[in-house]
Amino acid sequence: MKARFDVGRPLAADTTQVLGAYRAELLRWNRQINLVSRRDSEAVAEGLIRQCVGAFDRWWEASGAELVGPTATLRMFDLGSGGGLPAFVWLVLLKERGVKARATLVEPREKRAWFLEHIGRLPGAPGYDVLTARWGEAAVAAITDETAILFTLKALRLSESAILGGLAVAAGAPPPSPGVGIDIVRFQPTTGVTAAGLAASLETPPAGARHGAGFWNFESRGSRLLVPAAATPDAARGAGLFVSRHVLLREPG
Ligand SMILES: C[S@@+](CC[C@H](N)C(=O)[O-])C[C@H]1O[C@@H](n2cnc3c(N)ncnc32)[C@H](O)[C@@H]1O
Numbered sequence: 001m002k003a004r005f006d007v008g009r010p011l012a013a014d015t016t017q018v019l020g021a022y023r024a025e026l027l028r029w030n031r032q033i034n035l036v037s038r039r040d041s042e043a044v045a046e047g048l049i050r051q052c053v054g055a056f057d058r059w060w061e062a063s064g065a066e067l068v069g070p071t072a073t074l075r076m077f078d079l080g081s082g083g084g085l086p087a088f089v090w091l092v093l094l095k096e097r098g099v100k101a102r103a104t105l106v107e108p109r110e111k112r113a114w115f116l117e118h119i120g121r122l123p124g125a126p127g128y129d130v131l132t133a134r135w136g137e138a139a140v141a142a143i144t145d146e147t148a149i150l151f152t153l154k155a156l157r158l159s160e161s162a163i164l165g166g167l168a169v170a171a172g173a174p175p176p177s178p179g180v181g182i183d184i185v186r187f188q189p190t191t192g193v194t195a196a197g198l199a200a201s202l203e204t205p206p207a208g209a210r211h212g213a214g215f216w217n218f219e220s221r222g223s224r225l226l227v228p229a230a231a232t233p234d235a236a237r238g239a240g241l242f243v244s245r246h247v248l249l250r251e252p253g
Contacts, residue, residue, distance in 0.1 A: 002020075003019075003020055003023055003042075003045075003046040003049075004046070004050070005019045005020075005046070005049050005050055005053050006050075006053070007050055007053045007054035007057065008054065008057065009057065011053070011096070012096050014096075014124055015092055015093065015096050017124060018092055018122060018123070018124040018125060019049055019053075019089065019092060021122045021123070021124070021125075022049070022084065022088055022089075022092075022119055022122065022125075023045045023046060023049055025115075025118065025119050025122065026045045026083055026084075027041055027042060027045055029115055029118075030045075032111070033083070033111045033112060033115055035082065035083030035112070035115065036048060036083060047237050048085055049085075049089055050237065051237050051238060051239050052085055052086040052089035052090065052154075052239075053089060053093065054228060054238050054239070055086065055187065055238070055239045055241055056086070056089065056090050056093045057093075058226050058228065058238075058241060059183075059185055059226065059241055059243065060093075060097070062224075062226050062243070063183055063226075063243050063245065064150075064183070067148045067150070067181050067183050067245070068099055068148050069147065069148065071147050072097075072098055072099045072100060073099070073100045073101075073102075073145065073146045073147055073148070074094065074099055074100070074101040074102070074146060074148050074149070074150055075101075075102050075103075075143050075146040075148070075149045075150070076090070076091070076094075076101050076102070076103040076104070076128075076149075076150045076151075076152070077103070077104050077106060077135075077140075077149070077150070077151050077152075077170070078090075078103065078104075078105045078106065078151075078152045078153075079106050079135045079151060079152070079153045079156055079158060079163065080106065080107065080135075080153060080154070080155065080156030081105040081106060081107040081112070081116055081130075082107060082112055082154075082155070083112065083115060083116075084105070084115070084116055084119055085154055086152050086154050086187070087103065087105045087128070087152060088116075088119060088125075088126070090152060091103055091126035091128060092125075092126055094126070095126050101126070101150075102128075102146060103126070103127075103128035103129070104128065104129045104130070104131050104140045104141075104170075105128055105129070105130050105131070106131045106133065106134075106135050107130065107131070107132065108132060108133055108134045110132060113130050113132040116130045117130050129141075131170075135158065135162070135163070135166045135170075136162060136165060136166030136169050136170070136214075137169070138169070138170070139169060139170055139171075139172060140170045140171065141171070142171050142172055142173055142175075143167075143171045143174075143175040143180070144175065144176070146175070146180070147177070147180060147181075148180060148181045148182070148183075149167075149180060149181070149182040149183070150182075150183050150185065151163055151182070151183070151184040151185065152185050152186075152187075153184075153185070153186045153187065154186075154187035154239075155187065157186075157202075159202055159203045160184065160202055160203050160204045160205070160213075160244065161203060161211075161213045163184055164182070164184075164213035164214065164216070164218060164246065165213040165214030166214065167213075167214060167216060168213075168214030168215045168216050169214065174216050174248060175248065178248050178249060178250040179247060179248065179250070180247070180248045181221075181245065181246075181247055182218070182245065182246040182247070182248065183243055183244070183245055184243070184244045184245075184246075185241055185242070185243050186198075186202070186241070186242045186243075187239045187240070187241060188225065188239065188240035188241065188242050189239075189240055190227050190228060190238055190239065190240045191240075193225065193240060193242075194225065195223060195224055195225040195242065198223070198225065198242045199223050199244075202242075202244075204220070204223045204244045205220040206220060206222065207220055207221055207222030208220065208222075210249065216248065217248070217249040218246040218247065218248055218249060219246065219247045219249055220244070220245070220246055221245035221246060221247060222244070222245060223242065223243060223244035223245070224242075224243055225240055225241070225242050225243075226240065226241040226242075226243060227240045227241075228240075
């Protein structure tokens, strides 16, 4: 049966096609590289892609559209990309929305990094770079004209300061225009977690707090937990999203 990736809204034909090609490559390389569970991997791969589609729409409506704003340019870092989730799916969906995203997929394991380069060559794939390193241990490229930054993390736990502190190593100098908004989006279970509990364990500063990380200074705009509405079709397999927002301040550390 043909895989379906739509969750609550139809996807553009190009989107469905490239996600189908991505799923096929996940399955083709799974045995050698161990990208998704090997039990019922066809259904698992489809379910994970759908989960990322539903999660993207939830983030976009609650936070993403406002973060990206009318300039529609975004610098994205997906930390611990593994087989490309959520980065590949989110970049396809950002493209569908007309957002110009410059993305880096950060993955220290070489075989997985190879796979990420490989799927980047699929017809219709979104453009991105792959950084074969742990976050905060290697440089990428300066943040130049983008007005918003997005971090995504799925199945990788890093504290707020480890994520924001890594920016100074990755990008060298702060962007020329302070005031850049930053969303950190972490995939979470839909039950058994609370926004307050996550904020405490990930050391997410409260709204209004000024904080430094890696010689750059930020102001926190708070954090929240987005969970799928019980009635949505992806509720059973959906993901919770813990979203924290920061703004880069003008003064250096
Ligand atoms: C459990 S996998 C999750 C992969 C993918 N995000 C997903 O949900 O399918 C976590 C990945 O993070 C990578 N990783 C571990 N520590 C990391 C770090 N400090 N920075 C970036 N990636 C890291 C691992 O190599 C691994 O591929």
